Amino acid sequence: MAAATLGANLSCAVPHGPGDRVQLGHGSGGKLSAALLKQCFLPHLGNPILAQLGDGAVVSVEAGEVVVSTDSFVVSPLVFPGGDIGSLAVHGSLNDLAMMGAEPRWLTAGFIIEEGLTLAELDRIVQSMGAAARAAGIPVITGDTKVVERGKGDGLFINTTGIGVRYAGARPGPDRACPGDAVLVSGPIGRHGMAIMAARGSLGLEGNLESDSACLWPLVRGLVDQLGDELHVLRDPTRGGIASALNEIAAASRVGVVLEDGLLPIPAEVNAACEMLGLDPLYVANEGIFVVFCPEPLATEALRVLRAQPLGGQAALVGRVVADHPGFVVLETALGAQRVVDLLPGDQLPRIC
Amino acid sequence: MAAATLGANLSCAVPHGPGDRVQLGHGSGGKLSAALLKQCFLPHLGNPILAQLGDGAVVSVEAGEVVVSTDSFVVSPLVFPGGDIGSLAVHGSLNDLAMMGAEPRWLTAGFIIEEGLTLAELDRIVQSMGAAARAAGIPVITGDTKVVERGKGDGLFINTTGIGVRYAGARPGPDRACPGDAVLVSGPIGRHGMAIMAARGSLGLEGNLESDSACLWPLVRGLVDQLGDELHVLRDPTRGGIASALNEIAAASRVGVVLEDGLLPIPAEVNAACEMLGLDPLYVANEGIFVVFCPEPLATEALRVLRAQPLGGQAALVGRVVADHPGFVVLETALGAQRVVDLLPGDQLPRIC
Numbered sequence: 001m002a003a004a005t006l007g008a009n010l011s012c013a014v015p016h017g018p019g020d021r022v023q024l025g026h027g028s029g030g031k032l033s034a035a036l037l038k039q040c041f042l043p044h045l046g047n048p049i050l051a052q053l054g055d056g057a058v059v060s061v062e063a064g065e066v067v068v069s070t071d072s073f074v075v076s077p078l079v080f081p082g083g084d085i086g087s088l089a090v091h092g093s094l095n096d097l098a099m100m101g102a103e104p105r106w107l108t109a110g111f112i113i114e115e116g117l118t119l120a121e122l123d124r125i126v127q128s129m130g131a132a133a134r135a136a137g138i139p140v141i142t143g144d145t146k147v148v149e150r151g152k153g154d155g156l157f158i159n160t161t162g163i164g165v166r167y168a169g170a171r172p173g174p175d176r177a178c179p180g181d182a183v184l185v186s187g188p189i190g191r192h193g194m195a196i197m198a199a200r201g202s203l204g205l206e207g208n209l210e211s212d213s214a215c216l217w218p219l220v221r222g223l224v225d226q227l228g229d230e231l232h233v234l235r236d237p238t239r240g241g242i243a244s245a246l247n248e249i250a251a252a253s254r255v256g257v258v259l260e261d262g263l264l265p266i267p268a269e270v271n272a273a274c275e276m277l278g279l280d281p282l283y284v285a286n287e288g289i290f291v292v293f294c295p296e297p298l299a300t301e302a303l304r305v306l307r308a309q310p311l312g313g314q315a316a317l318v319g320r321v322v323a324d325h326p327g328f329v330v331l332e333t334a335l336g337a338q339r340v341v342d343l344l345p346g347d348q349l350p351r352i353c
Numbered sequence: 354m355a356a357a358t359l360g361a362n363l364s365c366a367v368p369h370g371p372g373d374r375v376q377l378g379h380g381s382g383g384k385l386s387a388a389l390l391k392q393c394f395l396p397h398l399g400n401p402i403l404a405q406l407g408d409g410a411v412v413s414v415e416a417g418e419v420v421v422s423t424d425s426f427v428v429s430p431l432v433f434p435g436g437d438i439g440s441l442a443v444h445g446s447l448n449d450l451a452m453m454g455a456e457p458r459w460l461t462a463g464f465i466i467e468e469g470l471t472l473a474e475l476d477r478i479v480q481s482m483g484a485a486a487r488a489a490g491i492p493v494i495t496g497d498t499k500v501v502e503r504g505k506g507d508g509l510f511i512n513t514t515g516i517g518v519r520y521a522g523a524r525p526g527p528d529r530a531c532p533g534d535a536v537l538v539s540g541p542i543g544r545h546g547m548a549i550m551a552a553r554g555s556l557g558l559e560g561n562l563e564s565d566s567a568c569l570w571p572l573v574r575g576l577v578d579q580l581g582d583e584l585h586v587l588r589d590p591t592r593g594g595i596a597s598a599l600n601e602i603a604a605a606s607r608v609g610v611v612l613e614d615g616l617l618p619i620p621a622e623v624n625a626a627c628e629m630l631g632l633d634p635l636y637v638a639n640e641g642i643f644v645v646f647c648p649e650p651l652a653t654e655a656l657r658v659l660r661a662q663p664l665g666g667q668a669a670l671v672g673r674v675v676a677d678h679p680g681f682v683v684l685e686t687a688l689g690a691q692r693v694v695d696l697l698p699g700d701q702l703p704r705i706c
Contacts, residue, residue: 022541024703027592027696027703028592028593028703029591029592029593029597030597030696030697030698031696031697031698032698033592037356037471037511044543054452054453054526054527055422055449055450055452055453055588055589056420056421056422056449056450056453056455056515057420057421057422058418058419058420058421058453058455059416059418059421060416060417060419060421061414061416061417061418061419062416063414063415064413064414065411065412065413065414066411066412066413066414066419066516067409067410067411067412068409068411068412068459068494068495069399069408069409069461069495070409070461070462070463070495070496070497070512070513070517071463071497072497072499073499074463074465074499074501076505082556092674094593096408096409097408097409099405099408099410100409100411102409102411103514106421108421108422108615109423110423110463110512110513110514111423111425111464112425112427112510141421142410142421142422142423143423144424144425144512146425146426146427146510147383147703148507148510148704149704150425151504152429152506152507153505153506153507154501154505154506157465157499157501157510159423159425159463159512159514161461161463161512161514162409163419163421163516164533166411173407174407190427196489230590231396235408236400238382238409239380239381239382239386240381240382240383244383286647304400307527343384343387344381344383344384345378345381345383345384345385350377350380350381350500351501351502
């Protein structure tokens with residue numbers, strides 16, 4: 001296919017034919033690469049910095065602490081209820097910055113495309129990625145595209161690196177949990193993982209499950225503005241779910257965490273799907289919620305701040321930090337029974353992000 | 354395999370058994386992930402920033418221009434004469450920064466591992482990556498690991514994002530070539546691409562071909578210190594080779610470029626291998642050289658600076674910039690004949706980096 005034809009087919013106004021697919025040559029650095037860049041990536045991701053098309057991007061920073069986070073996304077399927085690999089890749093790296101108390105500023109994007117991916121699907125995902133980045137107000141400033149042969153990839157993998165700056169007053173860290181802290185979650189748990197399972201056709205109840213994938217920075221900023229340095233820990237419980245996130249925090253801070261079973265905001269459809277598959281919602285990945293540790297007397301104020309934004313509307317107090325059983329997370333039932341919530345040895349749900 | 358066993362097998366002192374392979378669970382965010390991190394990634398890549406193991410890394414910068422570059426590496430095979438995907442991923446992103454006149458400071462690393470890769474091979478590659486980063490003096494400050502099912506990847510893909518700061522006096526850009534500029538290359542051309550072809554077993558003369566993969570920043574710094582703002586263009590001719598790099602510069606600067614055939618430093622073994630495969634060395638990828646455009650009166654000084662370091666020992670003047678035929682690169686033979694060196698439509702050598 002000539003570059004000119006490719007260009008025409010990739011423009012948003014012209015539907016893609018079923019025969020238009022990514023070829024190895026699109027990763028060559030030659031004319032096909034240039035066409036893909038100009039016809040797909042720049043229209044959806046374009047901004048003045050990206051448009052310079054150098055070997056990289058130049059941005060200005062004030063003196064201070066720069067925060068950097070990188071993530072590769074290999075989620076399967078590429079498109080799922082509530083999002084796709086493009087929006088997920090944006091939210092994922094921005095959220096990692098937010099969890100460190102950093103205001104996101106810039107994103108990079110690296111694409112590894114499997115030969116044969118339709119240009120229509122690539123276009124749809126890059127469009128979604130651009131929309132998520134614009135909604136968050138964060139430009140994709142530089143990128144890279146590689147193509148691998150059919151059977152050597154799985155449609156599309158995306159790496160994003162997020163770069164931000166420390167937000168004034170924010171100093172959260174996984175090692176700052178203290179006995180007496182309250183443990184909050186910003187929204188209902190288990191939605192992303194179960195939406196992915198549903199999209200894989202593993203369930204009979206696809207209808208109600210939707211990923212929670214979202215940019216968490218506006219919620220975090222609200223909390224930092226209100227609680228400042230009293231915001232001890234922020235963590236988005238992605239791979240491994242709430243259980244893994246809390247275990248990491250308990251270990252890093254050498255404290256115990258007690259979760260109250262009845263307080264966990266688990267949507268009915270997540271519970272039902274987990275029961276059907278024999279999964280524990282505490283280990284299911286999330287992409288649009290986070291856990292907050294702050295001194296107990298500030299918990300009410302933190303909940304008020306979270307609930308003031310739609311994304312935090314279902315924020316809840318779910319537990320507390322204790323000096324007992326340091327390094328361990330314990331789930332307490334209404335009847336007072338306790339069980340240890342351990343790290344899983346391996347994977348409950350592979351390729352979830 | 355229990356995490357403890359995995360840990361023992363991954364330690365450098367203990368050889369890996371043939372049965373020790375990456376499993377899906379190593380990408381889960383659970384115990385196996387933690388073991389892989391602690392037993393393979395941290396020993397080879399470790400530094401005080403990476404060791405904090407947060408959602409990202411925090412570094413301090415002075416006010417000014419920060420330069421960011423990202424690249425995914427999908428080279429096949431993973432190990433080749435002169436390097437491997439690990440050292441290549443370090444050099445590639447550092448070189449992109451150097452080409453923008455930026456002093457490299459930090460790297461991120463994202464790994465996409467195919468289930469079944471042996472832990473011994475992963476360990477070897479991460480070790481090589483760590484050695485390359487240490488040799489360049491640049492820490493890997495944050496990273497990410499994902500595992501995909503057998504047949505959904507190709508052993509290992511690595512994304513690196515390089516972050517640097519503008520080096521005082523450096524302002525190179527692909528749009529700054531001027532008629533009257535000399536065109537130099539810092540070393541012999543075509544070595545990386547042909548080493549990869551040899552490693553694929555496509556040739557009968559594997560013995561002499563070795564990738565040029567190297568960190569170019571020390572050479573670039575020497576040039577900037579000497580030529581400052583007179584250093585008009587720097588570009589590392591990776592995918593698409595010298596031909597593609599010069600075409601991009603000619604287009605961006607709206608100038609013509611004339612290469613003199615007899616001046617191009619093409620090693621005899623590269624020439625022989627290219628002839629055997631029907632390839633043009635001008636389109637073969639390089640990973641350890643760069644092209645330099647500077648005013649012709651400064652060319653001798655630039656060559657002196659390049660040749661003062663072993664990596665630049667074979668630096669050569671290869672052409673000139675003209676006002677004629679803007680946007681086109683022309684190769685001139687000793688007899689005065691000219692042919693246009695165009696961009697290739699697609700790929701000469703896929704999966705070269």
